Amino acid sequence: MFPDFLDNKLQFMCGGGETGSLVRNYNWKETSLGDPHEWPECIRTAVSICLNSAFPNSVYCGDEFNLIYNDGYIQIAGNNHPDILGMPRYRAWPESWKQTQVLFEQVISSRSAVNAVDELFLLNRYGFIEQAYFNYTLSPIIDAAGKVCGIFNSLLETTDRVLAERRAVLLKQFKSGSAKFDKLDSAFEGVLEPLQRERRDIPFAALYETDKHGGFRLKQVTGELITETDKLESALPEIIACRKPLFLKLENNNVFLVPLTQGESQVMGVFVAGLNSQIYFDDNYRLFLENIGFLINTTISYSSGLEKDRIISDQIKYSEDQFQFAVDAAGLATWDFKAGSQLFTGNRRLYTWFGYPEGNGITLHQALSRIAAADRPGVEKALNDALKFETGGYYRIEYYILNPAHPEPRLVRTTGRALFNDKNEVTRFSGTLQDITAERNTLLVLEETNNRLQIALEAGSLGSYELEPKTGKMLCTAQFLANLGRPADDSFAYKDLISQILPDYHQLVSDTIQKAIAKNQIYEIEYAVRWPDGTLHWIEAYGKPQYDDKGDILKIVGVTQDVTEHISDRKELERAYEQARLSREAAQFGTFDHDLVNSRMEWDERCRQMFGITHKRPLNMEKDLIGGIHEDDRERMTGLIKHTLDQEKSNGDYDAEYRTIGAEDGKTRWIRAKGKVFFNEYGVPLRFIGAVLDITAQKENEIRKNDFISMVSHELKTPLTSLKAHVQVLNRKARIHNDNYTSASLDKVELQIGKMSTMINSFLSVDRLESGQIHLDKSEFLLNDLILQQIEEASIIVSSHRLFFEPSIPVKVYADFEKLGQVLTNLISNAVKYSPQGGVITIQCGLNAGQAFVRVSDTGIGISKRDIGHLFDRFYRVEGNYTKQISGFGIGLYLAAEIVRRHDGKIWVESEKGLGSTFSFSIPQSAP
Numbered sequence: 001m002f003p004d005f006l007d008n009k010l011q012f013m014c015g016g017g018e019t020g021s022l023v024r025n026y027n028w029k030e031t032s033l034g035d036p037h038e039w040p041e042c043i044r045t046a047v048s049i050c051l052n053s054a055f056p057n058s059v060y061c062g063d064e065f066n067l068i069y070n071d072g073y074i075q076i077a078g079n080n081h082p083d084i085l086g087m088p089r090y091r092a093w094p095e096s097w098k099q100t101q102v103l104f105e106q107v108i109s110s111r112s113a114v115n116a117v118d119e120l121f122l123l124n125r126y127g128f129i130e131q132a133y134f135n136y137t138l139s140p141i142i143d144a145a146g147k148v149c150g151i152f153n154s155l156l157e158t159t160d161r162v163l164a165e166r167r168a169v170l171l172k173q174f175k176s177g178s179a180k181f182d183k184l185d186s187a188f189e190g191v192l193e194p195l196q197r198e199r200r201d202i203p204f205a206a207l208y209e210t211d212k213h214g215g216f217r218l219k220q221v222t223g224e225l226i227t228e229t230d231k232l233e234s235a236l237p238e239i240i241a242c243r244k245p246l247f248l249k250l251e252n253n254n255v256f257l258v259p260l261t262q263g264e265s266q267v268m269g270v271f272v273a274g275l276n277s278q279i280y281f282d283d284n285y286r287l288f289l290e291n292i293g294f295l296i297n298t299t300i301s302y303s304s305g306l307e308k309d310r311i312i313s314d315q316i317k318y319s320e321d322q323f324q325f326a327v328d329a330a331g332l333a334t335w336d337f338k339a340g341s342q343l344f345t346g347n348r349r350l351y352t353w354f355g356y357p358e359g360n361g362i363t364l365h366q367a368l369s370r371i372a373a374a375d376r377p378g379v380e381k382a383l384n385d386a387l388k389f390e391t392g393g394y395y396r397i398e399y400y401i402l403n404p405a406h407p408e409p410r411l412v413r414t415t416g417r418a419l420f421n422d423k424n425e426v427t428r429f430s431g432t433l434q435d436i437t438a439e440r441n442t443l444l445v446l447e448e449t450n451n452r453l454q455i456a457l458e459a460g461s462l463g464s465y466e467l468e469p470k471t472g473k474m475l476c477t478a479q480f481l482a483n484l485g486r487p488a489d490d491s492f493a494y495k496d497l498i499s500q501i502l503p504d505y506h507q508l509v510s511d512t513i514q515k516a517i518a519k520n521q522i523y524e525i526e527y528a529v530r531w532p533d534g535t536l537h538w539i540e541a542y543g544k545p546q547y548d549d550k551g552d553i554l555k556i557v558g559v560t561q562d563v564t565e566h567i568s569d570r571k572e573l574e575r576a577y578e579q580a581r582l583s584r585e586a587a588q589f590g591t592f593d594h595d596l597v598n599s600r601m602e603w604d605e606r607c608r609q610m611f612g613i614t615h616k617r618p619l620n621m622e623k624d625l626i627g628g629i630h631e632d633d634r635e636r637m638t639g640l641i642k643h644t645l646d647q648e649k650s651n652g653d654y655d656a657e658y659r660t661i662g663a664e665d666g667k668t669r670w671i672r673a674k675g676k677v678f679f680n681e682y683g684v685p686l687r688f689i690g691a692v693l694d695i696t697a698q699k700e701n702e703i704r705k706n707d708f709i710s711m712v713s714h715e716l717k718t719p720l721t722s723l724k725a726h727v728q729v730l731n732r733k734a735r736i737h738n739d740n741y742t743s744a745s746l747d748k749v750e751l752q753i754g755k756m757s758t759m760i761n762s763f764l765s766v767d768r769l770e771s772g773q774i775h776l777d778k779s780e781f782l783l784n785d786l787i788l789q790q791i792e793e794a795s796i797i798v799s800s801h802r803l804f805f806e807p808s809i810p811v812k813v814y815a816d817f818e819k820l821g822q823v824l825t826n827l828i829s830n831a832v833k834y835s836p837q838g839g840v841i842t843i844q845c846g847l848n849a850g851q852a853f854v855r856v857s858d859t860g861i862g863i864s865k866r867d868i869g870h871l872f873d874r875f876y877r878v879e880g881n882y883t884k885q886i887s888g889f890g891i892g893l894y895l896a897a898e899i900v901r902r903h904d905g906k907i908w909v910e911s912e913k914g915l916g917s918t919f920s921f922s923i924p925q926s927a928p
Contacts, residue, residue, distance in 0.1 A: 012044040016051030032062035061150030064088035078125030174295035187303035188219040204274035258293030333433035355403035375399035393418030485531030594688040612662020630659035652677035670699035835860035853922040863911040872897040
């Protein structure tokens with residue numbers, strides 16, 4: 001016995017459902033195959049593919065061709081399942097061994113596959129020898145040394161279809177002869193003629209005629225009449241009386257009797273059909289015999305006189321419907337071929353498949369033109385052979401139909417037979433077409449599925465086990481043992497597993513298993529184990545209880561996996577989350593997370609505090625966020641949030657300062673918020689997350705500082721103005737008296753006074769900017785003119801550098817001429833201050849995507865990447881040996897940036913240390 005998943009060498013037996021379990025538990029050592037551990041790799045692969053296929057497959061291997069099959073084969077095996085599993089082929093199916101032995105020898109000698117379509121095999125599946133038809137392929141299983149060590153059998157039973165096609169042909173022959181006889185006697189003596197030629201379903205038949213007094217006499221016989229005629233004829237009065245078909249079991253034969261009626265009460269005769277003992281008598285067989293009886297009844301009724309034409313016509317119509325029903329049930333197209341006119345006629349399906357109008361017939365040339373070129377020669381040969389008497393008139397071939405109105409080729413199987421007269425001339429040639437495209441595609445898909453399944457099985461690495469809870473015995477695969485740090489050949493029981501599980505998990509494991517047993521459910525559990533080498537590992541286990549017929553627990557089957565790495569990653573992630581939480585608490589950050597798709601907003605406790613919220617109820621963006629912002633900041637923040645949710649405008653970046661009014665305490669707080677919006681591939685915002693910081697204390701200090709600077713600036717401005725006037729008066733007098741020394745000294749004093757005035761004006765501009773007192777006075781002008789004016793003014797006081805304006809197209813803008821002039825003055829002044837004497841300052845302007853831009857470039861000391869991100873912050877100055885000699889408070893670029901932003905523009909810098917800098921800004925070109 002080899003239990004499921006004993007070790008890695010038996011992984012090929014995994015899966016397979018019911019038969020898979022039987023194969024794994026079969027004692028193969030007692031067969032010619034021997035121990036499965038020693039089976040060749042080719043046999044192992046074939047068995048794995050067989051077991052896991054959804055279609056009927058079997059494998060014959062070993063010296064005696066022992067049989068291994070899958071769940072799909074169970075229906076074919078019938079009552080022989082599971083007894084024939086593992087048997088030699090000659091014992092499993094002794095009734096067909098001679099036929100199969102020849103095929104096996106052909107496969108082995110040729111080392112190539114053998115296949116057939118609708119081949120007959122005699123099988124004993126249900127206690128009798130049965131005719132069964134199959135499409136099959138026998139393929140050699142070749143080992144690494146090139147030896148054929150087994151045969152792989154893919155098969156599909158076609159018995160029902162073969163019988164349906166064969167019976168449809170016979171029904172059609174009876175139907176075509178229904179108006180053949182003009183006398184009642186000739187009908188009774190000749191109506192069974194089709195059964196003389198076709199006896200596979202009705203090996204013998206008899207026709208009795210009854211009289212008005214209940215007597216009867218034998219009129220016609222086909223085949224060899226049974227010897228038990230007395231017992232047969234003793235049943236005739238009963239069937240005449242009940243007027244219903246009757247199944248009669250005789251000692252050596254079984255027969256089916258069908259009464260032939262006329263009108264509602266008269267029985268004209270009885271049709272006796274001998275049953276083929278090798279065909280199972282089911283509803284289809286019964287219906288077929290009833291239809292044969294009905295057609296015989298119709299023929300005899302027709303021949304009884306023209307006065308009954310109407311009744312006979314209805315019966316013929318009904319028989320045609322019955323015949324068409326049989327054809328349609330089999331999904332067939334029917335055809336008749338007239339050899340003289342070379343014309344095919346048939347049912348609607350025939351015309352549809354070939355793509356021709358219904359009713360006009362299809363010439364042989366037309367039909368061949370719609371058959372694939374590669375198949376055409378074979379079809380013509382098969383057709384010509386069928387029209388020869390010596391071939392028996394049989395016609396069977398497969399080919400593709402290429403219908404221009406149908407995009408996909410249609411693979412069909414056509415079956416037919418030509419009938420000949422006593423002069424060996426064709427009297428009729430008819431048959432059926434079956435669409436087998438889906439059948440063939442299914443086989444191809446099956447092959448591909450088997451290949452993929454094989455790859456998936458080889459890639460699996462789970463350890464599997466079986467546990468008997470009552471005894472503690474365990475059957476484990478090598479991978480299961482490897483998950484516990486044990487060798488593949490280690491003996492192992494449940495007590496060994498418990499000894500490796502850490503004590504803290506013993507109760508959890510026991511409770512989980514007992515709960516699964518009690519509720520008949522799959523369990524999942526994680527626990528820690530100690531390997532023999534002392535290392536700690538984590539195991540993830542799944543299990544499913546199985547019970548006996550009484551409902552008692554039989555065993556638990558399941559899988560395990562070493563998830564140590566996943567657990568470590570998870571714990572590391574948990575530590576990272578905890579560190580992040582502690583960092584947020586230390587920095588007093590609050591966090592927010594807005595699900596924009598589902599309109600859900602999550603704030604942590606700190607974030608709620610900044611809006612004066614203490615409850616834990618769900619929050620709403622309009623009510624709690626927008627409604628909680630100070631009314632003076634609300635419009636600005638609403639616009640900023642809308643701007644942030646536009647991917648093209650903001651790229652989802654969010655950075656803001658605003659005031660909140662506490663929802664519950666009414667307290668005003670200053671908040672600094674930074675966040676990020678995430679979008680889908682279509683630019684639709686999905687999620688908005690970020691952090692907030694209470695900067696109230698910082699902001700209040702800043703306000704006090706600004707108030708102080710504003711006050712001092714205002715107090716200094718008046719005396720400086722008066723001082724400058726006195727200096728200018730003294731300077732004029734010194735020049736009148738040619739006092740050059742005094743004049744030069746006063747020039748320097750006036751220069752310093754000018755610097756102080758500029759500094760004070762900058763502080764006042766900052767104050768006005770932050771108090772909202774700076775307004776833009778926009779007009780339309782050429783940006784080129786503004787640049788030239790600023791260069792002209794700067795050239796008066798800048799003699800150490802050359803200012804160069806690159807020629808450009810006229811750039812018209814709608815903006816504040818004076819404020820943009822301040823921006824340019826600041827950028828040019830900075831370029832001069834941070835460039836060596838004699839350097840060139842280059843100014844450019846132009847248009848790009850509806851934006852007017854200006855660039856001011858220098859060849860100065862450059863800016864480090866660390867400083868670039870802070871250049872436009874208020875009071876920020878770059879620290880360095882060179883910059884220590886340059887005066888300034890770090891508010892010029894801040895003012896420039898604010899002016900540009902108020903124009904809905906952008907300002908930025910590009911620089912590398914030691915390679916100069918380029919300051920740029922852009923504003924919308926068009927007027928609103």
